Amino acid sequence: MFKLKVPKKQRDKIRDKLKVPNAIEYDYVLTTDKDLIETDKINIVFDEDNVDKIGRIMDLLVKGEDVYITGYNEVGQKNIESRYIHYFIIEDDDVIAVLNKVRFVVKMKLYEVESLLEDKYFIRVSKYALVNINRIDYIKPALNSKLILLMKNGDEVEVNRHYYKSFKETLNI
Amino acid sequence: MDTFLIFLEFLLNNALIVTVMTLATFLTFYLIHRAYKELRINYKLRRFQNHLRNLTTKPNQKRIAVISLRVFAPVVIVFLILQVTLMPSPEYDYHMTQLDSAQDIESIHEYYHQKFSMQISLRSAAQEVGSTTLAEDSIQISAEPMMDTLKSDGEFIYYLHENGLTVITPEDSTNPVNHKITEPFIDILDFSPKALYVEGSNIVVIGTGSQNNVSMLEDLDDDNDINTYIVIFEKNETFTLENTYIVNGEFLDAHKHDANLLVTTEHSIIVDEGLDYSLPEVENNGLVHKTVYSDIYYIEGTKPEVFISILQIDLDNKTTNQKVIYSDSENRILFSEGDIFFVSESLLFYEATEMFIMSEPIARVRTAITKFSIDNGELSYDITKLINGTSLDNVSIDVTLNEIRLITIDHSSNTKHHLYVLDLYLETKHVIYDLDFNGAKVIASTYFGPHVYFITDQVENNLYVMDYTDINTPTLTNVSTIKQFSSVVAQYDESHLIGIKYTSINSNNGPVDGLRISLYDVTNPLEPVEIFFETVALSDFGYNLSDVPKTQKPFILSVEHNKLILSINTGENTSGNIQEAVLVFDVSYNSGFTVSSIESVQAPIVYDANRVIILDNHLYIIFYDDVHVFTLENFINPIYQFNIE
Numbered sequence: 001m002f003k004l005k006v007p008k009k010q011r012d013k014i015r016d017k018l019k020v021p022n023a024i025e026y027d028y029v030l031t032t033d034k035d036l037i038e039t040d041k042i043n044i045v046f047d048e049d050n051v052d053k054i055g056r057i058m059d060l061l062v063k064g065e066d067v068y069i070t071g072y073n074e075v076g077q078k079n080i081e082s083r084y085i086h087y088f089i090i091e092d093d094d095v096i097a098v099l100n101k102v103r104f105v106v107k108m109k110l111y112e113v114e115s116l117l118e119d120k121y122f123i124r125v126s127k128y129a130l131v132n133i134n135r136i137d138y139i140k141p142a143l144n145s146k147l148i149l150l151m152k153n154g155d156e157v158e159v160n161r162h163y164y165k166s167f168k169e170t171l172n173i
Numbered sequence: 174m175d176t177f178l179i180f181l182e183f184l185l186n187n188a189l190i191v192t193v194m195t196l197a198t199f200l201t202f203y204l205i206h207r208a209y210k211e212l213r214i215n216y217k218l219r220r221f222q223n224h225l226r227n228l229t230t231k232p233n234q235k236r237i238a239v240i241s242l243r244v245f246a247p248v249v250i251v252f253l254i255l256q257v258t259l260m261p262s263p264e265y266d267y268h269m270t271q272l273d274s275a276q277d278i279e280s281i282h283e284y285y286h287q288k289f290s291m292q293i294s295l296r297s298a299a300q301e302v303g304s305t306t307l308a309e310d311s312i313q314i315s316a317e318p319m320m321d322t323l324k325s326d327g328e329f330i331y332y333l334h335e336n337g338l339t340v341i342t343p344e345d346s347t348n349p350v351n352h353k354i355t356e357p358f359i360d361i362l363d364f365s366p367k368a369l370y371v372e373g374s375n376i377v378v379i380g381t382g383s384q385n386n387v388s389m390l391e392d393l394d395d396d397n398d399i400n401t402y403i404v405i406f407e408k409n410e411t412f413t414l415e416n417t418y419i420v421n422g423e424f425l426d427a428h429k430h431d432a433n434l435l436v437t438t439e440h441s442i443i444v445d446e447g448l449d450y451s452l453p454e455v456e457n458n459g460l461v462h463k464t465v466y467s468d469i470y471y472i473e474g475t476k477p478e479v480f481i482s483i484l485q486i487d488l489d490n491k492t493t494n495q496k497v498i499y500s501d502s503e504n505r506i507l508f509s510e511g512d513i514f515f516v517s518e519s520l521l522f523y524e525a526t527e528m529f530i531m532s533e534p535i536a537r538v539r540t541a542i543t544k545f546s547i548d549n550g551e552l553s554y555d556i557t558k559l560i561n562g563t564s565l566d567n568v569s570i571d572v573t574l575n576e577i578r579l580i581t582i583d584h585s586s587n588t589k590h591h592l593y594v595l596d597l598y599l600e601t602k603h604v605i606y607d608l609d610f611n612g613a614k615v616i617a618s619t620y621f622g623p624h625v626y627f628i629t630d631q632v633e634n635n636l637y638v639m640d641y642t643d644i645n646t647p648t649l650t651n652v653s654t655i656k657q658f659s660s661v662v663a664q665y666d667e668s669h670l671i672g673i674k675y676t677s678i679n680s681n682n683g684p685v686d687g688l689r690i691s692l693y694d695v696t697n698p699l700e701p702v703e704i705f706f707e708t709v710a711l712s713d714f715g716y717n718l719s720d721v722p723k724t725q726k727p728f729i730l731s732v733e734h735n736k737l738i739l740s741i742n743t744g745e746n747t748s749g750n751i752q753e754a755v756l757v758f759d760v761s762y763n764s765g766f767t768v769s770s771i772e773s774v775q776a777p778i779v780y781d782a783n784r785v786i787i788l789d790n791h792l793y794i795i796f797y798d799d800v801h802v803f804t805l806e807n808f809i810n811p812i813y814q815f816n817i818e
Contacts, residue, residue, distance in 0.1 A: 019223060134222050139214050141207060147214075171217050 001065075002058065003041075005031040010048060017051050018058065028061065030054065067120055069113070071097050071104025080104065082120050086135040086151045088113055090128040100153045123170055125149065126160035133170075208245060270471040271554070275448045277466070278499060281477050282444050323786050323795060326371040326408075330786060332795055332817065333366040338378055339817045340412065341800065343791065349800065349815050352412050361402060370429045375415070375488045376406045377434060381424045399423050401438045403486065416491050419456040420484050428508035433547055434486040435513055437506055439479045442499075453482040453497050462495070469497040470554055472541050474519035476501035483513060483545060485552040494552045496545060505564070507577070511547035512555075512597060514577065516540060516564055538584040540564040542577070544599055558599035561606075562591050571620045576602060578620050580627070588612050592625065592639070603644045610637055611651065619662045619670075624698040628658050638699050650699055658701075659691055665732060665760070668696045673739070678708050690737070690758065690766055705765025709756065731787055734805055735760045738785050738792075755785060755794050 003026040006014050010032060020030065029036075029043045037043040046054050068079040085097045088110060095106045095113060106113060114122065114130050121133045131149060138150040147159035147167065159167050272278060322333040329351060330341040337359075340352040358364045361382035370377040383398050403418040422440030429435070442451040454463045464482075471477065481498040498504075500517055507514040519541035540563060544555040562581030571578040576596055583589040590610065594603040613629035620626075627637040634651055636658035641647040652658070659672025670693040678687035692705040731738070737758040758766040786793045791812075792803040801811040 133218075136218060136222070139211070139218055141211050141214065168214075171214070171221050 001062065002026055002028045002030055005029055005033075005036045005038075007033060014048065014051055018055055020058075028058075030058075067116060069097060069106060069108075069116075071106050073102065073104050078104065082117055082122070083132070083134065086132055086153055086155065087157055088122075088130040089157070098151075098153070098155065123167060125157060125163050125167060127162075129157050131157055212245075270473060272466045272469040272471060272499070274466050277471075278442075278448055278469070278477075279444060281471055281499065282442070285477050322366045322369050323793075324369045324371050325786055330793060331369055331371060331376060332800075333369045333378055333380070334798065334817075335364055335366060338369075338376070338406070338412075341793075341817070343793075343802075349802075349813070350817055353817070354406065354412055357404065357414065357417060364402075367401075367424045368427045370427075370434065371408075372429060372432060372434075372488050374408045376408055376412070377429070377488065378402075378404045378406070379424060379427055379436060380404075384419075399440070401436065403434070403436055403484070405486075405488070405491070416458055417456075418484070418486065418493065420482050420495075421453055422480070422482060425481070425504075426506045426508075428513065429488075430508075430511045430547070432488045433511060433550075434488055435508065435552070436484045436486070437513070438482045438484070439502060439504075440482075441479050441502070442477075451480065453480050453495070455482075455484060455493055455495055457493060462493075464495060464497050468495060469499055470543075471499040472515075472517060472519060472543055472557060474521055474539065475517050475541060476503075478502055481515070483552060485547065487550065496552055496554060498543065509577075509597060513545045515543045515545075516579070517543075518563060519559060538563050540579075540581050542595070542599055544597075556599050558595065560591070560593050560601075560604075565615070571618075578625070580608075580615055580618055580625075582614065583607075588614065590615055592641075594641075603641065605639075605641065605644075605647050608639075608649060610649075617660055617662075621664065621695070621698060626658070626662060626701075628660060628662075633657060636701070638701070640699060648699075652699075652701065654700060655703055659689070662693075665692070668694060669762070670695055670701070671737060671760070676708060688739070690739075692760065692762075692765055704762075707758070707766035707768070709768070734787060734790075736787070736805070737766065757792070 002020050004011070004015055004018065004020045014032075018030070027042055029038050029041045031037060031043065031045055032048055034045050037045065044054065044057070067082045069082055069085065071078055071080050080097060080099070084099055086100070087098050088106065089096050089098060090110055095108060095110050097104045097106050108116075110128070110130060114124055117130070122130050123133055125131050131151075135152050136149050137152045140148040140150060142148050142158075145161050145164055147164065149157045149159060151157060270277070270281075272281075324331050325343075330343060332339045332341065335358075337353060337355040339350060340354070341349050342351045343349075358380070361380070362384070364380050364382040366378075366380045368377075368379040370379075379401065381399055381401050384400060399422065401420045401422060401424040403416075403420070404414065405416045405418075407413045407415050420436065420438045422438035425437040425439050427434065427436045438453075440451070440453070442448070444451070449463075452464050454461055456462075464480075469480070477499050479500065479502045481500055481504060483496045483498070485494040486492075498515060500515070503517060505516040507516065517540070519539045520536040521539055522536045539559045539561060541557055541559050543557045545552055546555045547553075548555075560581060562583045564579055564581050576594055577599075578592070578594050581591050581593065583591065588609060589606075590608040592603075592605040592608060593601065596602050608627075610627065610629045611631070613631045613635070615627045616630050617628040618625055619628075623640065623642045625639040625641070627639065629635045629637065633656050634653050636652040636655055637649055638652055639647055639649045657674070659674040661674070662670050662672045665671045672691045672693060674689055674691075676687050676689040677684045688709045690707045690709070691703045693701045694704045695701045737760050739756045739758075756768060758768055760766060785795075787805070790805050792805060794801045794803070795817075798817050799814060800817060801814045803811050
């Protein structure tokens with residue numbers, strides 16, 4: 001999402017503060033030198049003293065680009081920010097979005113949800129479940145090359161053997 | 174190397190256990206590997222989430238620490254359980270078991286007998302530590318009268334010998350022998366005199382022997398037929414026999430405090446012949462009291478081979494009280510007023526290693542100190558204290574009115590020593606661990622207030638002085654000004670010591686054995702100076718042996734009369750007799766030592782050497798049955814002599 005372009009002597013210090021990953025595809029260029037701007041991107045030119053402010057702006061940009069999912073329950077309909085959803089799971093042919101304490105039925109197929117949230121750090125862990133990586137509390141290795149994901153709401157989701165490899169690659173384990 | 178051989182032996186003898194242990198090792202490695210993987214995967218997750226969710230937040234180190242704890246806590250708990258099981262702390266794990274029944278004794282015997290019978294290398298190593306050509310026994314008991322067979326109450330001199338008790342009237346040269354008491358000693362087979370006490374109107378005689386009857390004669394070689402006799406006479410015109418107490422077992426030691434007499438004996442246990450046969454018993458004027466099991470105590474970890482009886486006799490009321498320790502035969506006994514301390518070796522066996530087949534059990538050597546005291550006039554068990562290391566037989570244990578000081582040697586290193594200072598309740602006042610004497614072993618130690626003189630087995634520079642005035646910063650100094658310090662040291666006054674050691678003296682016939690007697694100035698305790706010395710070539714007098722450098726008993730130091738008196742015993746001569754002699758030295762700060770007198774007679778056997786007494790400015794020397802009386806001014810000729818036979 002972001003690319004950091006700063007002189008070498010400043011790079012490590014600013015990268016350490018902003019925690020900007022090395023992204024190949026990006027929309028925003030962060031730089032302290034206006035000569036380094038890229039005309040086809042959105043450029044943010046900042047002074048080194050304002051690194052903390054840039055960090056907060058980056059947070060807002062990330063959050064502002066969130067995807068909303070429409071879910072239903074006995075109360076009614078709600079648009080849910082995807083970052084609040086812990087995981088999606090198929091129960092009785094329904095796709096359920098599980099939040100901290102409430103659950104919503106999503107009127108989409110799981111592969112459609114997966115496609116929609118492809119860039120939003122959701123990852124498929126089994127034929128029946130799609131998990132928000134940010135909402136994983138702890139990973140417990142199990143026998144038979146499986147992983148048990150302990151979610152922050154206390155639920156457990158199993159990483160299927162078929163998805164084990166891709167899950168590890170995503171986390172760069 | 175020993176540990177490695179034990180491990181090899183273990184591998185050969187325990188194929189099944191080895192297999193299980195190998196599998197357990199692999200399982201342990203697998204679990205640790207899994208724990209590492211689990212930790213790593215969660216660390217990576219946390220880093221990844223940090224990138225995604227909150228770009229300005231650093232990885233949460235606290236969170237990672239919690240995860241680490243969660244993963245490794247079970248491993249740590251298992252490790253700690255193993256540690257506690259295999260390596261119990263020797264300082265705080267102690268027991269004194271009060272027995273209830275014969276089954277208790279049998280089970281202790283059964284449990285420990287096998288272990289100790291396998292304890293070959295450990296026992297021999299401990300004995301090796303104590304073996305030396307120097308001091309064998311240098312127990313120092315300050316302010317306590319030494320046990321001996323010659324005593325005076327100011328009116329009479331009492332001398333105990335194998336034929337009985339002789340009462341001598343001092344200075345009555347015409348008729349010095351007041352009384353000869355042979356009853357009841359003639360009824361005791363092979364009576365051996367041991368100790369004599371005078372308390373008020375009571376004269377207490379202690380000796381050993383066997384009961385002179387036919388049934389006992391059949392098993393005279395058996396140690397269990399030896400009895401200790403305590404005979405009390407009333408001091409009157411006829412010296413009436415009042416009480417006779419008989420305790421089974423060999424006499425060990427005795428101590429009198431006020432009207433309480435404590436007598437310790439030891440006899441071995443023959444479990445196979447039934448415990449009733451071995452149980453200690455006291456015969457009081459013909460009435461036999463057998464020990465009850467609740468009066469028997471076992472010091473855990475000691476070798477259960479003998480019963481040590483402690484008999485308390487109230488000399489006023491003639492009542493008795495007996496306690497028994499089931500223990501090894503290597504106990505050292507110390508007294509301080511009404512307290513009695515037993516110091517023995519106690520092994521802490523590592524129970525967890527018992528599942529393995531080993532040639533010897535794995536154990537840690539400790540020293541157990543057990544205290545009995547007279548409480549409200551009655552002897553009772555008080556406390557047992559365990560400390561690290563082995564207390565060497567030849568190393569001083571010092572009991573004062575306030576504290577016990579002793580040095581132990583670490584069994585595993587054989588050169589590291591620990592100095593313990595305990596109060597009389599056996600609470601540790603100070604302890605100094607890991608004293609290193611340049612790799613040497615301590616063979617004797619002498620305590621002077623906050624200073625300790627350690628004498629090691631080094632040929633040169635064998636004296637070390639410890640100053641623990643400030644217990645937090647004790648200093649240990651190797652004294653280089655004195656090349657070889659004396660092996661026995663006694664305090665002459667506050668700033669002077671007298672020391673004695675064996676030495677080699679050049680004579681016309683080449684080097685001969687001799688004694689070197691030294692007077693040290695210890696005004697500065699850290700820098701003792703030998704201000705005078707005198708050598709005595711024992712061979713010049715036809716003597717070739719003296720116990721003086723080994724034990725303090727034949728060593729009389731009269732500060733009041735400036736006299737040093739040494740007893741000298743010789744080897745057997747051609748006629749089968751053994752020479753005995755006494756050397757009397759005048760001690761002077763100006764001129765050192767001057768030999769005053771040399772006396773010798775023929776004697777058939779060597780007796781306890783303490784047979785000299787200074788009384789009313791007269792010196793009484795008893796050579797077996799001859800009494801020689803000197804004035805303190807003239808030691809050349811006795812003013813009179815007589816035979817007590």
